[in-house]
Amino acid sequence: MTTHEKLIALLDQHLARYRLMEHQATGKCEAVAAIRGTEVGQGAKALVCHVKGNGVKQHVLAVLPADRQADLSKVAAAVGGRRASLASPAETDALTGCVFGAIPPFSFHPALALVVDPLLFKRYPEIAFNAGLLDRSVILNTEDYRALCRANVVKIIQ
Numbered sequence: 001m002t003t004h005e006k007l008i009a010l011l012d013q014h015l016a017r018y019r020l021m022e023h024q025a026t027g028k029c030e031a032v033a034a035i036r037g038t039e040v041g042q043g044a045k046a047l048v049c050h051v052k053g054n055g056v057k058q059h060v061l062a063v064l065p066a067d068r069q070a071d072l073s074k075v076a077a078a079v080g081g082r083r084a085s086l087a088s089p090a091e092t093d094a095l096t097g098c099v100f101g102a103i104p105p106f107s108f109h110p111a112l113a114l115v116v117d118p119l120l121f122k123r124y125p126e127i128a129f130n131a132g133l134l135d136r137s138v139i140l141n142t143e144d145y146r147a148l149c150r151a152n153v154v155k156i157i158q
Contacts (some may be wrong), residue, residue: 003097004132006108014148017141018146025134029066036128036137039147040076041067044120044129044145048092048112049075053082058129059095063105063149068157078115102130104138106149116151133142 001009010017023035033040043066051058053076056139062075062084068080076084095112104126105112120127120142127145131138 002132002140003104003108004136005133007104007106007138010106010148011138011140015142015147016144018130018144019139021025021139022134022147023137026101032137033066036139038128038139039067041065041123042128043067043140044127045070046103046105047075048087048095048103048131049084050087050091051079051081051084053137054080056081056096057099058086058113059091059106060104060115061096061103061111062115062117062137063120063151064125064157065120066141068117068119070156071158074154074156075080076122078152078156079113081087085138095134098132099136102132104129104132105145114149114151115156116149116153117156118153119155119157121146121153 043065047062071083
């Protein structure tokens, strides 16, 4: 199954409240928000990071509002590490099955820990994100996302 298929199966299995949109392929937060008709801050930006230090070697999927920037030192601290960097395109593909910009805010890989900034849950009743493909988006009820993602919720924005 593709990441897109896994995502839709998860949402359907749990009767999540969502809409699926097909649109022009884009990985830019501002451009895709305009296409979706959503605010940039509703976007769930998902970054694959490699965390090291303190005996930790861990990949993390850091999810935050698309109008904010990640603080990689906070991402590292969230899993007990000392430093974090963005994963390479090859690592990102291996862990998510997606290109950068298409990664949904869910981890389907056992070696990819999920960390979500709490601000994502506070501002909008729905979040939006690319659904494993650059030309498909999901607009998902925020509370359904919170229930389904089972993430470590930690402040990771600057």
